[in-house]
Amino acid sequence: MATPIPLMIAEPVAMAIAAFDSDGDGLVTRAEFDAGVARSFQASSKGEASVGYIGFGDWSERWLGNRNALPSPFEVDQDGDNRITLAELQARFALFFSRFDADKDGVLRRSELLTVRPVAQPGGRPGEGENRRPQRRR
Template sequence: MRRLILAAALIALPVIIPPAIAQQRPASPVAGQPIPSVPPGPGQPAATIIAEPAAMMIAACDADGDARVTTAELTTCVAKSFAGTEGAATGSIGYIAYSDWALKWLGDRNALPSPFTVDADNDNRITLVELQGQFAKLFARFDIDKDGVVTRAELLTIKTGFRDLGGRGKRGGKQ
């Protein structure tokens, strides 16, 4: 019986951990305190599959959700995106409005195609017909099997032998 009382008393006593051992134990997360971060690793490897900004927009033109974009879907989508641009009601937009369009639809004001490429008649204005014409060219380039439909796989660009050259092109010149 004495052993049972002694065991119960030992169990009821608070455990005292020496400070040296307590410091070695990982801290348990407490509400309101930040969780310790994991040390950084070697980093993520460079991407070998990328999507051009124009390809991302074309993919977003999939109106029926079948993961395929037709020329009809693209034409409608480009018209809708153009119509939402400031100044488009006049029938054409300037290069600054085009950069606003590019920011919204391509993700960056300087994304390709540039306004100089889209402006086919070089009048410093971009019309819906010019924008649709440029995207028709891009669509044709992405449509690898020439079936009039672009799939997600066709919109991806696979980079092989990619290496970082410190901001320089493969030939060593400035980009």
């Protein structure tokens, strides 16, 4: 059986958080994080207090790379009014900060923003590995 190799990926929300590094030191402090969330919202809301789900899709496309990337507007819209406010976006992103801050020091490093997943080694033969069906003996 082939040993899985690790695949490092950055979730769309992690890419947005990395972009909040305003001083370019490769670290995102909580202050940079909070300012980045606010800046991203203000850029998409055009000064309005809230955005609808289409406006949130515009925000998501710009900051997460895709209109359908997570978090979805349904996760962010805490009061169910079909509008997203800065406070709602900040509350949802605060959960991401806590999840990514593995060492709980209040600073996000690039290594904390990566997700490691095992994947099957390329070049294996079809049918090898965990999903292989047992062969019938005749």
